Amino acid sequence: MSWPLSAASIPSWAKRTSDPTPPPRRHMLNENNLKRVEELKQRYPTTQALTLPVLWLVQEQEGYISEDSMKEVASLLNVTYAHVLGVVTFYTMFHDKPLGRHHIEVCTNVSCMLKGSDKILQHLEQRLGVSCGHTTTDGKFTLSETECMGACGFAPMIAIGEEYHENLTPEAVDRVLEGLR
Amino acid sequence: MIQQPTHPEQTTAWENVILPSIKELHKIDVYRQHGGYNAFRKALGMKPEDVIEEVKRSGLRGRGGACFPTGLKWSFMPKQTPKAKYLCVNGDESEPGTFKDRQIFEFNPHLLIEGTLIACWAMGITTAYIYIRGEYGKWIRMLERALQDAYANRLVGENILESGFTTQIYIHKGAGAYICGEESSLMNSIEGERGYPRVKPPFPAQFGLWGCPTTINNVETIANVPVIMERGAAWYAGVGVPKHPGPILVGVSGHVNQPGVFEMPTGIPLLEIIHKWAGGVTGNKAIKAVIPGGSSTMILRGEQLEGVRMDADSLKAAGSSVGTAGLIVMNEETDLVAVLTRIAKFYYHESCGQCTPCREGTGWLWKVLKRFEAREARMSDVDLLMDIANNIEGNTICALGDAAAWPVQSMIRRFRAEFERRTVDQVVEEPVSA
Numbered sequence: 319m320s321w322p323l324s325a326a327s328i329p330s331w332a333k334r335t336s337d338p339t340p341p342p343r344r345h346m347l348n349e350n351n352l353k354r355v356e357e358l359k360q361r362y363p364t365t366q367a368l369t370l371p372v373l374w375l376v377q378e379q380e381g382y383i384s385e386d387s388m389k390e391v392a393s394l395l396n397v398t399y400a401h402v403l404g405v406v407t408f409y410t411m412f413h414d415k416p417l418g419r420h421h422i423e424v425c426t427n428v429s430c431m432l433k434g435s436d437k438i439l440q441h442l443e444q445r446l447g448v449s450c451g452h453t454t455t456d457g458k459f460t461l462s463e464t465e466c467m468g469a470c471g472f473a474p475m476i477a478i479g480e481e482y483h484e485n486l487t488p489e490a491v492d493r494v495l496e497g498l499r
Numbered sequence: 500m501i502q503q504p505t506h507p508e509q510t511t512a513w514e515n516v517i518l519p520s521i522k523e524l525h526k527i528d529v530y531r532q533h534g535g536y537n538a539f540r541k542a543l544g545m546k547p548e549d550v551i552e553e554v555k556r557s558g559l560r561g562r563g564g565a566c567f568p569t570g571l572k573w574s575f576m577p578k579q580t581p582k583a584k585y586l587c588v589n590g591d592e593s594e595p596g597t598f599k600d601r602q603i604f605e606f607n608p609h610l611l612i613e614g615t616l617i618a619c620w621a622m623g624i625t626t627a628y629i630y631i632r633g634e635y636g637k638w639i640r641m642l643e644r645a646l647q648d649a650y651a652n653r654l655v656g657e658n659i660l661e662s663g664f665t666t667q668i669y670i671h672k673g674a675g676a677y678i679c680g681e682e683s684s685l686m687n688s689i690e691g692e693r694g695y696p697r698v699k700p701p702f703p704a705q706f707g708l709w710g711c712p713t714t715i716n717n718v719e720t721i722a723n724v725p726v727i728m729e730r731g732a733a734w735y736a737g738v739g740v741p742k743h744p745g746p747i748l749v750g751v752s753g754h755v756n757q758p759g760v761f762e763m764p765t766g767i768p769l770l771e772i773i774h775k776w777a778g779g780v781t782g783n784k785a786i787k788a789v790i791p792g793g794s795s796t797m798i799l800r801g802e803q804l805e806g807v808r809m810d811a812d813s814l815k816a817a818g819s820s821v822g823t824a825g826l827i828v829m830n831e832e833t834d835l836v837a838v839l840t841r842i843a844k845f846y847y848h849e850s851c852g853q854c855t856p857c858r859e860g861t862g863w864l865w866k867v868l869k870r871f872e873a874r875e876a877r878m879s880d881v882d883l884l885m886d887i888a889n890n891i892e893g894n895t896i897c898a899l900g901d902a903a904a905w906p907v908q909s910m911i912r913r914f915r916a917e918f919e920r921r922t923v924d925q926v927v928e929e930p931v932s933a
Contacts (some may be wrong), residue, residue: 361669362689363583363709369691370674374633397691408693408851411633411675427595428794429752429827431841465677465845466595466794467634470752470825471759480636 346390351375355394365395369405373412382413410465418453418460420498422446423477426463429470438474439463441488445495458498511771515762516726517719517746518606525641527648530609536654538728542617543662548578550621554724556732558744563589563680563717564792564822566743566811569724572714575704576622582711586618586627587689590718591673591680593632594793595845596825599748600718602760604631604638607722608645612668614721616655617728619666622714626667629718630685633674643670677849681897682715684851695853696897719748739765743811743821751777753828754784765810769799772809773828784830788914792822794842795902797909801831818909835917839910840868846903857900860891864907871921878924885911 347355358371372395376387383406392399406412422442426435443449446459453460469475472484476491483494523529530536542550555570576584588611592600603611615627631639646668649655657665671689673679679688683697686708707713723745727735736744743765749772750760756778763776769789773780780786786801791809797819799807807817814821829838847861864887870876884907892904911918919925 361667364690366691367689370672370688374672374674395691404693405691409633409674409676411673426841427845428790428838428841429596431838432753432827432829432833465848466593466597468592468598468601468632470596470598470827471750472598473752473758477634482637 346380346384346387347372347375347394348379351379366397366401368395369397369402370409373402373406377412382416384414388414419458420478421460421462423462423464423467424450425465425467425469425473425475425477427466427470429466430473430475433473435474437488438476438486438491441491442476445492511763511767513746513763515746516730517610517722517748518602518760518762524606525608525645527609527645527652530607534729535609536613538725539613539616539620539654540660542620542728543660543664547621547623550617550728553732554621554727557727557735558732558741559720559723559727559735560743560745560811561717562719562723562747562823564594564795564820566821569716569720572704572716573618573622575702576624576712576714577704578623580712583626583709584622584624585708585711585713586615586622586624587682587685587708587713587715588615588627588629588718588721589680589682589685589715590629590631590635591677591685592635592718592823593677593680593849594795594823594825595842596750596752596790596793596827597823598750598752598825599760599823601635601638602748603718603722604635604642608642609649610722610725611642611718612646612649612655614724615668616659616666617724618714618716618721620664624714625665626669628669628671628689628708630671630673630679630689632679633672636672639670639672646670676851677845678851678897678899681899684897685715686713693851695851696899698896740808740810740812747809747824749776749809749824749826751826751828753789753826754781754830754833755779755828756781763809766808766813769804769807769809769826772826777826777828780828780830782830784832786828787831787833788829788835790827790829790906791819791824793825794827794845795898795905796820796822797905798835798913800913803913835910835914836868836871836921839906840865840872842906843868843903846899850899850903854895854900856891856894857903860887860900861903863887864891864903871918874921874923876918876922878919878922880922881911881915881918884918 358368372391376383388402389399392402406414424439442461446454448454448461450461450463467477469482469484474486475484551570551573559569560566561569590600619627655668676694678684679694681696684694688694703713738745746762747765748760748762752758761776788798790798791814799819807813811821843865847865850857850861852858867880867884888904888907891900
């Protein structure tokens with residue numbers, strides 16, 4: 319048998335049955351965000367520097383960063399998948415798994431702790447029926463404990479997404495939850 | 500019983516310059532009506548080296564915790580270099596107890612932009628990155644809006660104010676890593692890497708972002724620069740304590756009636772800050788302890804506070820440091836074992852894992868402290884904590900290791916009995932001999 323093999327010499331069992339042409343490349347990032355990436359490239363001398371900004375775009379669009387997204391970011395920025403995975407797992411704000419629709423974070427660091435953040439956390443666990451670090455069965459809320467959010471003078475506090483709710487009492491937490499249901 | 504020291508009766512009068520009480524100052528028109536961007540204009544009329552000289556003479560010291568003289572830091576930047584030069588403005592603000600920079604983003608963002616411009620002019624920098632922690636999404640948008648206005652008014656970008664000077668300012672959003680507040684880790688984060696601190700030397704002024712000369716300054720430090728240019732170095736040097744002059748943003752949190760960020764000249768007694776500025780201790784209780792400058796600074800006993808002032812030298816003499824001036828007040832009922840356990844957990848969570856003493860040590864500290872919380876610790880564990888802390892301190896690439904060790908060392912040195920009381924050995928009675 320000579321190399322390269324002619325089509326006729328390939329046994330039938332070895333022939334692909336599916337369409338050999340790859341499917342058209344579908345970008346994980348939408349067009350708007352791809353345009354943002356091009357704009358961002360002007361800001362840094364290397365594409366690797368875009369790792370964090372682009373991962374933010376992915377997370378804003380998708381809610382979390384999947385393995386496929388990481389691979390896409392890697393090829394978009396001409397860095398390795400290992401690099402992107404390393405970055406995603408280093409920074410606590412990047413999530414490689416989907417979260418509930420509302421991510422509730424309770425700061426329990428010293429200033430908040432002195433002002434009773436444990437009561438706020440307990441209250442939330444009771445109200446949502448999940449323990450800290452978990453998502454409600456309806457997928458609406460994820461409850462987690464977080465490190466200092468920079469709201470020490472307005473403690474205790476929770477953050478829901480980017481929104482800070484400060485100077486909380488259990489009653490105030492109820493009002494916040496009411497607004498989300 | 501803790502004896503409550505008498506507090507001074509006088510409150511120092513101070514008119515805010517960093518956070519003045521002007522309505523809607525975040526809008527560029529309002530900011531310009533009140534003389535905004537005049538300091539930058541003035542700087543543009545001066546030679547860059549004269550601007551650095553002015554900042555040197557003002558005595559401004561970094562507000563990020565290390566108190567390094569800002570003018571001196573700027574003078575380390577090479578004047579002639581074929582490489583690009585960068586400025587990083589550090590708004591990572593993640594030290595527990597610290598929440599001052601966010602006030603600048605919210606209430607006076609143009610002061611920060613103006614300060615950044617002056618710094619760029621002084622050091623011949625054409626690109627500045629303002630690094631802001633990811634949790635501050637709302638404040639990033641506030642600063643972004645201000646920055647857009649500044650670009651639209653041709654105050655940032657190409658050929659600013661027809662001077663021929665060009666500089667770009669970009670905001671870089673962090674993603675939840677305390678360590679990125681450390682300057683070399685911050686640079687790695689901007690480069691798109693995991694936030695691992697770098698070994699120094701080489702120092703950033705020689706080998707910083709992408710190997711180019713780089714200066715990193717705290718947000719509050721940069722916000723002080725326009726004030727210096729506008730009012731003059733002599734005025735600035737006369738504010739507060741001569742060796743650590745200027746206005747300082749003090750964030751007070753914990754057991755006080757009116758917590759918040761207060762702008763004041765340096766050198767105000769801590770007791771005056773607690774009792775006058777922050778409205779006194781909640782429920783009129785005695786002060787058991789304070790952490791004067793964010794969680795990594797050494798804790799002080801309540802009765803130790805008489806005469807201690809909010810400035811680098813006074814706090815150093817008292818056995819602590821000014822840090823980021825994030826004052827955490829704890830009343831007589833506070834469980835300090837719980838406080839230290841929480842602090843230890845924080846550093847364990849935030850250690851980047853690069854150096855073994857910090858990666859392993861912070862975890863051990865937390866583990867041993869949990870034994871105290873559960874009342875399962877032995878008397879020897881008190882010294883074990885000290886031993887672990889001593890073995891972390893000074894043995895790591897960056898200061899996070901020290902920051903994890905200092906609270907433990909100071910807490911045990913100053914409140915040893917609190918820990919001994921929580922050991923099982925304490926409960927065991929002497930066997931009665933027949």
